[in-house]
Amino acid sequence: MPRTIIEKLWDSHVVHESPGAPALLFIDLHLVHEVTSPQAFQGLRDRGLNARRPDLTIATADHSIPTTDRSLSIVDTIAANQLAQLETNCKDFGIRCLGVHSNLQGIVHVIGPELGLTQPGMTVVCGDSHTATHGAFGALAFGIGTSEVEQVLATQCLLQRKSQSFQVNVEGKLKPGVSAKDIILALIAKIGIGGGTGCVFEFTGSAIRALSMEERMTVCNMAIEGGARAGLIAPDETTFEYLKGRPHAPKGADWDAAVARWKQLPTDEGAVYDRSVSIDADALEPMITYGTNPGMGVSINASLPDPSQITDAMARDSITKALAYMGLEGGKPLVGHPIDVVFIGSCTNSRISDLRIAAGLLKGRKVSPKVRVMVVPGSQEVKRQAIAEGLPEIFRAAGCDYREPGCSMCIAMNGDQLSPGEYSVSTSNRNFEGRQGKGGRTFLASPLTAAASAITGVVTDVRTLL
Amino acid sequence: MIPFTNFESRMIKLPINNVDTDQIIPARFLKTTSKLGLDKQLFNDWRQDPDFVLNRPESQGLQILLAGDNFGCGSSREHAPWALTQWGFRAVISTSFADIFKQNSLKNSLLPIVVPADVHAELFASDGPVKIDLPNQTLTTPSGREVHFEVDQFSKHCLVKGVDELGYILDQEANIAAYEASHPAPINALV
C-alpha cells in the first residue's frame, strides 16, 4: 500500500497498540522551555520518577526571558524564579539546559534546527504549539500540554490517536514582495483557524520545493493557526544541505546511512490523503491580518469584510467584535492605516534570512519617527551571524531597537509589549486579543511588509518600495 | 485524577467563536511554577468588564460552559483547563474543540462535549439545568431532550475510573524497553 510521509512517520514510531486504547508513540526529541515544564518536573518529583531519556531531551529559556542586556539581573522576580527553576530542574534530572547565559540560547524552535537536533524521520514534541516548525525537516512534530511533557519526561512516549492527512499543494512561483509567510497566512485565511483540526498538513508543490529551509520553517510554524497540530514537508536536497555539518547531525558513514533512510520518507506515488486544498502561488499577494485570530487575513490591498454582509449570526458577531476591538471599519482596506510599533522576531520570522530581508529594505532608509521598531533575533547563533554580516548597524542606523534573543513581543510575557490601543505590524504568529500586551492590536504580516510599514509608519504594500 | 461523576448544572454562555487560550488565561500569568490559583486569572481581560458573564451573581457555582465553535484554539498551555477546573467548570460544550485543548482537558477531568449545530443552538436558546451522564454518553437539555455525544472509549475509561494516563504508560515498560533496544538513539542532546 502506498503511504504518505505522515503514515510512514507514524508507523515507524508505534511502540505498542492495544485494542480500545490510543497507540503508544515513541518520541525522538523532546524540547523543554521554562513556561510549560515546572509543573511537569514537580509531577515527576511527586511520584519519585526520573527522566527516562535525558539524552533525547534538551531545554532552553525563551518565553519569559528579558531581551535586554543579559549581564543585568532580571527585574521581574516571578520570571526570574521561573528561569531559575528551569535550571534547577534540568540539573536535578540530568537534562542539558541552554539557559539564560548559554551562548546557544534561543527560541526553542529556532535552536532545534540550528543545532541539527531536528532531523527528518523524527518525532519531535515540546510543550509549545509551534513545535510544528520542526516539521519543515520531514519530522512529525507537534505541541503538547504539561501533563504530556511529564509523560514524555518519564517514559519518552505519548498516547496518540492517528490524525488525518491533509495535503496543502502550492504550485507556481511567488512574485517579488511575496514570501513564505504569505503562503501560510493565505492558507489560514482560506480554511479558517479551525480548518485543519484533527489533521496533519503535508505541504507539497513546486512553490514549497523552491523554499529554503528557513522559509519552510515559517510555513510549518503556523500549521497550528490553521488548526492542525502538525505540518510537514518531505525532506529533499535542500534539507540535507541545511543539515550537513550541524553540531548534532550525523557524521561520516552515519551521515550517508541517514540520508539513504531519509530518502525513503517522501509520500509514495499513489498514496491517498484524507483531505486536500491547493493554493496558486502565482496569484498570491502579500497578506495581512486585520482581526483577532490568524484566520482573519486578507491580501494587503483587499477590503476588510463588512459585517452587514454576513448572514450567519455568530460569524457576524465574531467579525463585529474583532473589528471593534481592532478599532477598524469593515468594507475598507487596511493599507495606509497608522501604526505605532513594528515587531520583527518570533519563531515564525526571527532567523538570519528574515533579518537579512528586513535589513535589505531598511538599509539606507529611516524608520518613521512615529513608530517604535523592535528587531529580536531568534537565537544567540542568529545574533552572531547577524553581527558578522553587519546587520545590527543597519537596523540601528535606521532607528530600530535591536535586542537580545527571545520570544519577546510575540507573547509579551517579559515586558516587551504594546500599550492599550497601540497598533503593531508583527512578524509573529498570533493576533489574539491582548497577545502582544493588554489592549494591544496586532496586524500579522511578513518581515518585508513589517519593514516597509516601519519606514512609512502606516500599513504598506512592500511592492511600492521595491 | 478525580473520577468524573454525573452531574447537573445550568450553563454559563459564551456565544463567541474561536475562543483562544490567550483569552482563557493571558500569557502574562504563565510565569507561575504552580498549577494552583489560576481561577483568579480565568478570562482575566474579559473579566475587567463588570457585566462579563463570569462576573454575574447568577453565574457563581455553575459547572458547564457553553461556548462558540472551535473553543480552546491557540497556545498549548494546560493552564487553560487548570484555570477552568479551578473556577469550577466540569464540562465545556461546543460544536468543536482545538486538538491540544481537548487532550489537555481530558487529562484534567474537564469534559469537552461536542454537539451538533442544532443542539448547540437549542442550548444557547434555553436556560434550565443540563444533565451530563458520561457512562451513557448523554446530555439532557433543559427541555428534556436526551442527546448522545461521542467520547473515545479510552478517555472515558480514564475519566470515569479516575485513571491517570501516566500510570497506564508506565505499565508498558516492557514494550518501551523493547522499542528502545531495536532503535538506536537518533541524537545525543547531551553533547
Ligand code: SF4
Ligand atoms: S516566539 Fe512566540 S510563538 Fe514562538 S515559541 Fe515563543 S512565544 Fe511561542
